[in-house]
Amino acid sequence: MLVAQIFAVIIFVAMFTMIVLDKYEKQYVTLGCGLLTLIIVFGICMQSMSAILETLNIRSIFTLPFWYAGASAEESSSGINWSTIIFLAGMMIMVEGMAKAGFFRWLCMKLAKAVNYKPLPLFIVFMLMAAFLSMFIDSITVILFLAAVTVELAQLLKFNPIPMIISEVFCANLGGSATMCGDPPNIIIGTSLGYSFSDFVKNTGLIAVIALVLTIIYFFIVYHKQLNTTNGAAIDISSMPDPNEAITSKKDFAVSCVIFGLAVILLITHATTGLTVAFIGTFIAIITVIANHKDLKIIFSKVDYKTLLFFIGLFIVVGGLEQTGILEIIAGFIAKISGGNIKLMIAIVIWVSAIASAFIDNIPFAATMIPVIKSLAATQGVDLETIAWALSMGTDIGGSATPIGASANVVGTSVAAKSGHPISWAEYCKTAAPATILVVLISMIIIFIRYC
Amino acid sequence: MEKQLIISIGREYGSAGHEIAEKVAKDLNLPLYDRHLLDKLAEEKGMNLKNIEKYDEKPRNLFLSRNVNGFSNSFADTVAEMQFKLNDPPKMVHRSTEDSKRAGIIPVFLFFMV
Numbered sequence: 001m002l003v004a005q006i007f008a009v010i011i012f013v014a015m016f017t018m019i020v021l022d023k024y025e026k027q028y029v030t031l032g033c034g035l036l037t038l039i040i041v042f043g044i045c046m047q048s049m050s051a052i053l054e055t056l057n058i059r060s061i062f063t064l065p066f067w068y069a070g071a072s073a074e075e076s077s078s079g080i081n082w083s084t085i086i087f088l089a090g091m092m093i094m095v096e097g098m099a100k101a102g103f104f105r106w107l108c109m110k111l112a113k114a115v116n117y118k119p120l121p122l123f124i125v126f127m128l129m130a131a132f133l134s135m136f137i138d139s140i141t142v143i144l145f146l147a148a149v150t151v152e153l154a155q156l157l158k159f160n161p162i163p164m165i166i167s168e169v170f171c172a173n174l175g176g177s178a179t180m181c182g183d184p185p186n187i188i189i190g191t192s193l194g195y196s197f198s199d200f201v202k203n204t205g206l207i208a209v210i211a212l213v214l215t216i217i218y219f220f221i222v223y224h225k226q227l228n229t230t231n232g233a234a235i236d237i238s239s240m241p242d243p244n245e246a247i248t249s250k251k252d253f254a255v256s257c258v259i260f261g262l263a264v265i266l267l268i269t270h271a272t273t274g275l276t277v278a279f280i281g282t283f284i285a286i287i288t289v290i291a292n293h294k295d296l297k298i299i300f301s302k303v304d305y306k307t308l309l310f311f312i313g314l315f316i317v318v319g320g321l322e323q324t325g326i327l328e329i330i331a332g333f334i335a336k337i338s339g340g341n342i343k344l345m346i347a348i349v350i351w352v353s354a355i356a357s358a359f360i361d362n363i364p365f366a367a368t369m370i371p372v373i374k375s376l377a378a379t380q381g382v383d384l385e386t387i388a389w390a391l392s393m394g395t396d397i398g399g400s401a402t403p404i405g406a407s408a409n410v411v412g413t414s415v416a417a418k419s420g421h422p423i424s425w426a427e428y429c430k431t432a433a434p435a436t437i438l439v440v441l442i443s444m445i446i447i448f449i450r451y452c
Numbered sequence: 453m454e455k456q457l458i459i460s461i462g463r464e465y466g467s468a469g470h471e472i473a474e475k476v477a478k479d480l481n482l483p484l485y486d487r488h489l490l491d492k493l494a495e496e497k498g499m500n501l502k503n504i505e506k507y508d509e510k511p512r513n514l515f516l517s518r519n520v521n522g523f524s525n526s527f528a529d530t531v532a533e534m535q536f537k538l539n540d541p542p543k544m545v546h547r548s549t550e551d552s553k554r555a556g557i558i559p560v561f562l563f564f565m566v
Contacts, residue, residue, distance in 0.1 A: 021514050140520065304521060403525040404518040414523035417530040420497030422507075424527075425516060 004045035008320040011036050012368075015317050019361055027306045030313025037320035046323070055079035055319035067279045078322055080315040081367075083191040083278040084184070085308055088138075090281025091181065092308075094259055095141050096299045097288040101252035103260070104145035107133075109243035112153055117235045119159045119227045123167065124216060126150065130168040131175030131212050135182045136264055139172040139408035146172075147415035155419075156240060162421050163223035166428060169412040170400045170435055174215060177396035178208035181267055181277065184311075185366030185395040189388055191278075192370045196271035203389045204396075207446050211397075211439045218438065222431050255291045259284060311363070318367045327368065331375035342382045343452050346390045347444060349373065353394025354440045358401035358433075366395045386451040393443040401436035403428045457482065462564040489535045496538065507531045 015033040019026055042051040053059070057079035060066050066083065098104065111129055115121035126146060133142045147165050154161035176183030180190040180200040190200060247253045266273070266280045275283075292299055321327050338344040349369070356365050369391050377384035399406030403413045403425055409432075413423045459476065463469025470486065477484035490508055494501040507528040517526035524530065 022517070022519050023514075306521070404516065407520040410518050410520040410525045411523045413525040414520075414530065417525075417527050418534065420499045422503070422527040422530065423525075 005324040008324045027309035034313035034316030041320045051323045079319040087277040087281035090285035092303045093285040096302045098256040101256040102246040102248045105246035108149035127171040130172040134172040134175035135179045143408040151419040167219040173400045178205040183396045322371045327371040331372045350390040350394040354398030357395045357398030358405045362395040401433045
């Protein structure tokens with residue numbers, strides 16, 4: 001087993017290093033390392049066919065609980081988490097349908113018009129919208145549209161878009177932490193540990209709402225002088241883009257709104273209906289495909305297959321660490337450092353997750369940490385839910401601290417730079433890092449008060 | 453993508469690479485894109501030329517940058533991409549080969565003047 005453990009660790013470290021160095025496309029890195037795990041760790045070292053089958057986890061797809069189950073039904077956390085992959089694929093297809101119809105641009109422009117294009121109210125409304133949309137839609141899409149509209153309005157209204165983009169990105173990451181489907185770590189945590197959408201809303205959702213109020217106040221204090229540029233001068237509303245121009249087809253727009261509403265209802269009620277996220281993802285994808293049958297080529301060409309393949313490889317590599325018992329060793333190490341003190345254990349999980357997520361991709365980190373917290377809960381008597389919320393908040397919020405911490409940050413800074421407003425590390429971290437520390441601290445305090 | 457004729461010329465100081473590029477561009481009737489791309493970029497984006505020059509033909513920092521679906525937080529990457537997207541697809545580019553590759557454009561002919 002020792003040799004298998006050594007190889008599992010080497011492959012995992014090599015994968016992480018290659019992801020950080022970004023020399024090769026990330027899906028090739030994880031799939032290549034996943035293949036090595038299957039061949040070297042499971043095949044040659046462990047000679048265990050059952051480890052391979054358990055990690056590939058294909059059998060689970062053909063079981064009833066995968067599609068229909070009570071919310072408490074726990075899915076296997078070992079190996080490929082097909083629920084996450086199928087759900088993400090379904091949501092990606094839905095989002096492409098919405099984008100094609102002009103939904104996101106219309107919403108941004110409509111809200112801008114509602115506040116009469118005044119920079120300060122716009123600043124607050126866009127932060128709220130970033131947080132709300134990211135509760136249901138991936139933050140990359142939300143920021144892609146929101147940042148593009150922000151840049152466009154900044155040119156028309158002559159304000160600096162950087163403060164607004166940094167705040168929007170932060171709120172998108174924060175909004176993502178509120179629900180099970182908002183941020184990929186939450187989907188992985190939810191499906192692996194059997195938590196429902198409402199479990200997340202009642203726990204991380206509550207923390208996110210409190211943190212969002214404080215975040216808006218924080219960014220308002222930091223940035224209001226920079227955004228108050230019009231000096232009371234009247235804005236010529238007639239020269240602004242008409243929100244309705246964003247709609248490419250009224251029928252597609254109406255249909256995409258209905259599908260989005262349906263997805264939200266299905267997700268909110270999935271604990272009651274027993275429908276799993278895999279079912280919801282598949283169902284939403286099917287109705288989007290039926291509604292957009294004439295434009296399937298456009299929709300499917302924009303689906304981010306690379307991320308889905310990245311997930312498959314990643315789960316196999318993490319499965320290697322799990323099957324060889326490495327993650328139990330890490331859990332034992334955390335337990336030893338904390339000396340059985342539950343508060344210290346939670347503090348370690350939330351802060352280590354936050355610091356790691358500020359610099360590395362939070363998805364592999366969360367996937368790796370799930371078996372670790374399961375082991376901690378089993379051996380140390382700490383409530384699994386409590387430590388899961390700590391992991392969720394740490395990984396979701398930590399990524400906001402730096403320009404590379406989360407995908408939305410990279411997209412936001414890139415959109416700003418392409419419009420002639422580059423955001424340096426120093427400029428980004430100057431406001432985002434203190435906000436991250438503030439929110440992680442608030443999350444930790446709420447977890448301590450509520451659960452410990 | 454439309455078929456393009458791209459000639460990328462790298463050079464050392466004193467190799468007369470720029471003059472050769474000008475002559476080749478004239479002979480083949482191709483537009484020449486050289487350092488002046490930066491001036492145009494600065495003008496079009498309303499940016500300070502010095503701020504752009506700092507990142508021109510510079511490698512991105514491997515540990516401080518990340519790429520997500522073609523979006524990069526590295527301004528060096530953005531400067532390279534913006535230069536190549538400034539006009540119609542470039543035909544004759546007197547810039548570094550590395551920048552061409554980074555912008556997703558594979559030069560057809562590569563020369564290095566010594």
